[in-house]
Amino acid sequence: MCKAYLQDQPAVAALKQTALHRAANCHNFRQEVSESMAILQSLGKLRRWEEEALHFVDLCCGSAMTTTFLAISAPKSTVTAVDIRPPQQLPHFQEAGISNVRYLCEDMTRPGFLEVMEQVLLDVALPVIVLGMHCCGALSVVATQIYNRFPQCVAILLCPCCLLRSLDVKRAGTLMPEVPKSLLALENGGPDERYDRWAAGLAQLLPEATCERLPDMLTPCNAMIFARKNRENGGALGV
Numbered sequence: 001m002c003k004a005y006l007q008d009q010p011a012v013a014a015l016k017q018t019a020l021h022r023a024a025n026c027h028n029f030r031q032e033v034s035e036s037m038a039i040l041q042s043l044g045k046l047r048r049w050e051e052e053a054l055h056f057v058d059l060c061c062g063s064a065m066t067t068t069f070l071a072i073s074a075p076k077s078t079v080t081a082v083d084i085r086p087p088q089q090l091p092h093f094q095e096a097g098i099s100n101v102r103y104l105c106e107d108m109t110r111p112g113f114l115e116v117m118e119q120v121l122l123d124v125a126l127p128v129i130v131l132g133m134h135c136c137g138a139l140s141v142v143a144t145q146i147y148n149r150f151p152q153c154v155a156i157l158l159c160p161c162c163l164l165r166s167l168d169v170k171r172a173g174t175l176m177p178e179v180p181k182s183l184l185a186l187e188n189g190g191p192d193e194r195y196d197r198w199a200a201g202l203a204q205l206l207p208e209a210t211c212e213r214l215p216d217m218l219t220p221c222n223a224m225i226f227a228r229k230n231r232e233n234g235g236a237l238g239v
């Protein structure tokens with residue numbers, strides 16, 4: 001799958017540019033490609049994203065491979081990449097001639113983060129698709145908060161990785177009061193069983209979400225949660 005993807009996608013060829021080397025400079029390139037591809041293929045199930053003008057918010061963007069693919073493949077759209085990493089660790093988008101990426105260097109657990117996010121959504125003023133590929137622990141919950149709170153958000157794709165850390169649980173009352181106690185303490189069962197329950201619990205924080213395993217992803221953390229808003233379930237914008 002990765003081989004076919006690497007051969008076929010013009011966006012992947014762009015990774016060879018020196019200015020974008022950081023996008024490919026990741027720990028496990030094949031796995032990262034499979035994760036980015038899972039996002040692009042899942043987006044295709046939701047809408048004709050390559051042709052529309054949308055605002056993708058790539059939370060915990062890491063080396064920004066997904067951001068890079070989206071920015072090149074969807075030139076009418078804007079991509080906001082969010083991570084706590086210093087901007088020097090991101091690809092050099094401007095030098096590569098890519099002008100539809102913004103980088104928001106933020107701690108997503110910081111009080112006030114959602115207000116900063118809201119301002120970005122208002123500035124870009126396009127229908128928002130929230131993307132959370134392997135947002136660790138509580139950061140996946142923050143992704144659901146962005147989707148649920150802001151009417152500009154029309155869809156979310158969320159693929160969680162690790163469960164909550166003890167620090168997350170300690171801060172749960174302020175950071176994620178909506179999370180039920182049963183999800184704060186996933187102690188019983190093996191790792192895969194706990195991951196399943198974590199993904200199912202996150203899906204329950206999103207109205208009308210579905211969750212499916214994507215076996216083409218080269219990682220056991222391959223549960224993709226989908227949700228989208230329509231007028232019936234409270235969304236301001238139809239999809």
Ligand SMILES: C[S@@+](CC[C@H](N)C(=O)[O-])C[C@H]1O[C@@H](n2cnc3c(N)ncnc32)[C@H](O)[C@@H]1O
Pocket residue numbers: 032035059060061062063082083084085106107108109132133134135136139161
């Ligand atoms: C597991 S990586 C996922 C990267 C990428 N989405 C992927 O799938 O390859 C988690 C990312 O979350 C970022 N991160 C960790 N804590 C964060 C925080 N408090 N706020 C924003 N980003 C954070 C890390 O810098 C890292 O890039």
